[in-house]
Each structure stands twice: as C-alpha cells, then as structure tokens.
Amino acid sequence: QVHLVESGGGLVQAGGSLRLSCAASGRSLTVYNTGWFRQPPGKERVFVAGVSWRGGRTDYADSVKDRFTISRDNANNTLSLQMNNLKPEDTAVYYCGVEGQPFGSGRWSQEVFHYWGQGTQVTVSS
Numbered sequence: 148q149v150h151l152v153e154s155g156g157g158l159v160q161a162g163g164s165l166r167l168s169c170a171a172s173g174r175s176l177t178v179y180n181t182g183w184f185r186q187p188p189g190k191e192r193v194f195v196a197g198v199s200w201r202g203g204r205t206d207y208a209d210s211v212k213d214r215f216t217i218s219r220d221n222a223n224n225t226l227s228l229q230m231n232n233l234k235p236e237d238t239a240v241y242y243c244g245v246e247g248q249p250f251g252s253g254r255w256s257q258e259v260f261h262y263w264g265q266g267t268q269v270t271v272s273s
Contacts, residue, residue: 149174149245149262156241156267163233163271169226169243169264176200177221178249183228184257185239186266192242196228197255206255210236233271240266 155167167183182197196207196217205217216229226243246252247261 149176151243151245151262151264153241153243153264153267156269158270158272159233161234161271161273164229164231165233165269167228167230167241167243167267167269169228171224171226171245175221176219176224176226176245180246180251180255181219181226182244182255182260183217183226183241184244184260185237185241185269187236187239192257194255194257195241198226200249200251230269233269235271235273238269238271240268242266 150172152170155165159165178200180200183195184192185195186192194208195211196215198205198217198219202219214232218227243264244260245262246259252259
C-alpha cells in the first residue's frame with residue numbers, strides 16, 4: 148500500500164504562485180509513474196501533469212503547459228507541482244497519484260493510477 152499526503156494548497160490571487168507537495172509512505176516510488184490531477188467544482192477529476200518513474204519524461208495538460216512544473220525526488224519519496232501565473236480556472240482540489248504497476252503503463256489515465264492522496268484545495272481569486 149502507498150499512503151500519500153498532499154500539502155501546499157491555499158488561496159492566491161490570479162498571477163500568483165503555489166507549490167504543492169506530496170509525501171509518500173509505505174512503498175518507494177522509485178519505479179512508479181506519478182502525477183497530479185485536479186477536480187474543479189462540479190466537474191470530474193482530470194489529468195494535470197505526470198512524471199515518469201525515471202524522472203526523464205514529463206507531460207502536461209495543455210491548460211497548464213508553460214505555467215506548471217512537476218518534479219519528483221525519489222530519494223525522499225516526494226512529488227511536487229510548482230504552479231506559476233495561476234488563473235481562476237485553476238481553482239480545484241489537487242490530488243497526487245501513483246500508478247498501480249511499476250515501470251509505467253505509458254498512459255496518464257486515472258484508470259491506471261491506483262493510489263491517491265486526500266487532496267488539497269487551491270483557490271485562485273480574480
């Protein structure tokens with residue numbers, strides 16, 4: 148089992164920045180793809196950013212490209228999401244996730260992410 152705890156959410160004005168962190172315990176994340184998803188109010192949870200288990204490949208939703216940066220620290224078993232130039236439409240509950248199988252499925256789909264944190268609220272005011 149993998150236990151994930153997100154932190155770093157909060158209220159920020161448009162144009163501001165936040166850094167989300169996700170601490171994992173119970174299993175080393177070294178060989179697992181990891182990612183961030185978000186669920187806006189009244190909508191479904193969607194992919195935001197992902198990083199491969201080796202850290203060499205990152206992918207982003209078009210809506211956050213060039214503003215968000217995902218990173219991982221395998222030595223400390225943590226995942227981060229640096230969010231810059233935040234917009235009101237970035238308001239959502241953000242979740243970190245870990246794939247269920249090692250070495251990556253090649254997909255950033257929720258169906259292959261078996262482990263989730265409890266989520267952290269990000270609110271961007273206009």
